[in-house]
Amino acid sequence: MPARPPLRAALLQHACTPDPSRNRPVIEALIRQAAAEGAELVMLQELHNTHYFCHCEDPAYFDLAEPIPGPSTQHLGALAKALNVVIVASLFERRAPGLYHNTAVVLERDGALLGRYRKMHIPDDPGYYEKFYFTPGDLGFQPIDTSLGRLGLLVCWDQWYPEAARLMALAGAELLLYPTAIGWDPADGADQQARQLDAWITVQRGHAIANGLPLLACNRTGHEPDPAGLTPGAEFWGHSFACGPQGEFLARAGAQAQILHCAIDRTRCEAVRRIWPFFRDRRIDAYQALRLRYADHPRPPQAAND
Numbered sequence: 001m002p003a004r005p006p007l008r009a010a011l012l013q014h015a016c017t018p019d020p021s022r023n024r025p026v027i028e029a030l031i032r033q034a035a036a037e038g039a040e041l042v043m044l045q046e047l048h049n050t051h052y053f054c055h056c057e058d059p060a061y062f063d064l065a066e067p068i069p070g071p072s073t074q075h076l077g078a079l080a081k082a083l084n085v086v087i088v089a090s091l092f093e094r095r096a097p098g099l100y101h102n103t104a105v106v107l108e109r110d111g112a113l114l115g116r117y118r119k120m121h122i123p124d125d126p127g128y129y130e131k132f133y134f135t136p137g138d139l140g141f142q143p144i145d146t147s148l149g150r151l152g153l154l155v156c157w158d159q160w161y162p163e164a165a166r167l168m169a170l171a172g173a174e175l176l177l178y179p180t181a182i183g184w185d186p187a188d189g190a191d192q193q194a195r196q197l198d199a200w201i202t203v204q205r206g207h208a209i210a211n212g213l214p215l216l217a218c219n220r221t222g223h224e225p226d227p228a229g230l231t232p233g234a235e236f237w238g239h240s241f242a243c244g245p246q247g248e249f250l251a252r253a254g255a256q257a258q259i260l261h262c263a264i265d266r267t268r269c270e271a272v273r274r275i276w277p278f279f280r281d282r283r284i285d286a287y288q289a290l291r292l293r294y295a296d297h298p299r300p301p302q303a304a305n306d
Contacts, residue, residue: 006263010039014257015222035083043088046181056228065094081111090179115144117153141167149174165207180219183236205247212273245272
C-alpha cells in the first residue's frame with residue numbers, strides 16, 4: 001500500500017445562540033483556530049448558525065433558511081480559501097418557496113462549493129419536529145470528492161441507519177461524517193441519559209466497523225430552551241468523537257465546548273478490509289427484503305446476482 005500522510009481533522013463542538021449574527025463570528029474564530037492548530041478538514045455541527053429550532057412547529061423559523069449557494073457558503077468558502085482547509089458545514093436550505101432541506105455542504109481549499117448532501121432520514125419526535133421543516137433528501141447517498149479524499153456526508157438521524165452508511169461506503173466513501181444535534185430531555189433520569197449516549201456512540205462505531213471506514217461525529221453542546229415553552233428544551237450532550245475502521249477511538253470530547261482534533265491513518269482501511277472482507281462476503285442475492293417496510297409483506301421474486 002502506498003504511504004499517505006495522516007489526515008488531520010477538527011470537529012467544532014460548541015453551544016449556539018438563536019441569533020445567526022452572534023454565532024457566525026464564533027464559528028469563524030473556531031475555524032481559524034482549528035486551521036492554525038494544523039487541521040486540514042474542519043467539520044461543523046448540525047444547523048450551526050442558530051439554535052436547534054425544531055423543538056416546536058412555527059412557520060416563522062422558515063425565515064432562517066437560505067439558498068445554496070448563498071451567504072453562508074460564500075462566507076465559508078472564502079474562509080476555506082484563506083485558510084487552505086476543507087470545511088464541512090450544515091445549513092437550513094431554502095430550495096424554493098415552501099421547499100426546504102437540512103443540507104450538509106463541502107467547501108474546498110480553493111473556496112469552491114464541491115457538493116451537498118440533503119438529509120435523507122427526517123425524524124418527528126417530541127422536541128425534534130423536523131418533518132414540519134425539512135423535505136427528505138433527494139440526492140441519494142453519493143460521496144463528495146475533495147482534495148482530501150471522498151467524503152461520505154450524512155446528518156444526525158441518518159446515523160441510526162446502517163443502510164445509509166453502507167450505501168455511502170459502496171459508493172466509494174473514504175470517510176463517514178455526521179454533523180449532529182442530539183441531546184437529552186432534561187427530565188430523563190441519569191440511567192436513561194447514559195443509555196442514550198452509549199447507544200449513539202455504539203451504533204456509529206458499528207458503522208465504522210461494518211464498512212471498514214473511519215468516522216467523525218460532531219455534536220453541539222449546551223442547553224437550548226423550547227421557544228414555545230411547552231417542554232424543558234434539550235440538553236445537547238456533546239461527546240463528539242472520531243474512530244477508525246475497527247471502531248477504535250481516535251479522539252473523544254466531553255460535554256463542554258471544544259475543538260476536537262484527530263489524525264486519521266488513510267492507509268488503515270485497506271489493511272482492515274483485507275483481514276475483515278465484509279464486502280467480499282455480502283450476500284447480495286439474498287437482500288431483497290431490505291426494500292420492504294417490514295418483512296410480513298410478500299417478498300419480491302429472487303433476483304439474479306448483480
